[in-house]
Amino acid sequence: MKAAVSVVHGLPVEVEVEPILAWRSWTLTGRRDGAGLLLRPVTAGSRAWRPREIAQATCRLAWSHEAPNADCSCGLHATREVDLLRRTRCPAVLGRVALWGRVIEHEHGYRAKFAYPQRLRLICQFCFWQGSAAASKPDVVSWYARDLLVPMCVHHLGVAEANGMRPRRILPAGLVDLRLRETYAVDALAI
Amino acid sequence: MDIGLPKRVIEIEPASLPVPEPAPILEPSIDPLPEVVPESEPEPVRIPEPTREPAPR
Numbered sequence: 001m002k003a004a005v006s007v008v009h010g011l012p013v014e015v016e017v018e019p020i021l022a023w024r025s026w027t028l029t030g031r032r033d034g035a036g037l038l039l040r041p042v043t044a045g046s047r048a049w050r051p052r053e054i055a056q057a058t059c060r061l062a063w064s065h066e067a068p069n070a071d072c073s074c075g076l077h078a079t080r081e082v083d084l085l086r087r088t089r090c091p092a093v094l095g096r097v098a099l100w101g102r103v104i105e106h107e108h109g110y111r112a113k114f115a116y117p118q119r120l121r122l123i124c125q126f127c128f129w130q131g132s133a134a135a136s137k138p139d140v141v142s143w144y145a146r147d148l149l150v151p152m153c154v155h156h157l158g159v160a161e162a163n164g165m166r167p168r169r170i171l172p173a174g175l176v177d178l179r180l181r182e183t184y185a186v187d188a189l190a191i
Numbered sequence: 192m193d194i195g196l197p198k199r200v201i202e203i204e205p206a207s208l209p210v211p212e213p214a215p216i217l218e219p220s221i222d223p224l225p226e227v228v229p230e231s232e233p234e235p236v237r238i239p240e241p242t243r244e245p246a247p248r
Binding site: 012013014015016017018019051052053070084085087088098100101103104105107108109110111116118184185186 | 192193194195196197198199200201202203204205206208209210211212213214
């Protein structure tokens with residue numbers, strides 16, 4: 001239903017009742033035993049997405065506008081197509097997110113006020129960068145300093161170790177994947 | 192990550208929020224039951240011995 005037209009940009013403003021579903025990736029942190037899992041934006045310094053809590057967009061320019069704003073790049077980002085996420089830095093988790101509140105639709109994605117993941121899956125970021133999301137199933141999750149968790153296939157674990165990235169602990173990916181979905185109370189992402 | 196130019200603004204007010212219920216609180220939400228203090232045992236009731244009736248003379 002067309003409700004109005006944005007005065008600033010001439011963007012049409014519409015009102016909907018169904019959340020938008022889109023793609024997103026995160027980095028992952030957790031303790032050495034795989035507990036305390038937390039989804040974090042791939043952009044450093046952004047707020048973590050806490051389990052069972054609505055993620056809400058904020059802007060460093062909050063004194064001047066509310067996120068998301070058409071003049072800014074603020075808001076919770078998600079993409080229309082999964083392949084666009086292959087360009088993101090260090091993705092560990094891939095998922096479908098529900099977006100609602102004020103959502104600015106772009107050519108290839110969205111910026112939203114509120115969001116929560118609906119389906120999640122661990123990915124080997126190295127396979128994801130090189131190929132498709134479907135071929136990025138990890139075998140292990142490597143635990144590094146600062147509680148950083150990096151899912152990897154066996155092949156890329158070997159490559160990482162050969163290049164001096166020896167993990168402090170290695171966890172089974174299936175266990176971490178299950179615990180992640182239990183923590184956020186979401187379903188598995190099938191690709 | 193470039194998501195391109197903005198096309199439109201959508202105001203979405205979902206009928207129900209797509210967020211799971213908060214995790215159950217594991218701590219007891221009601222006051223713990225008071226400790227049951229056993230009552231002190233009653234004093235034993237001494238049953239008077241039956242008085243012997245005097246023998247008939």
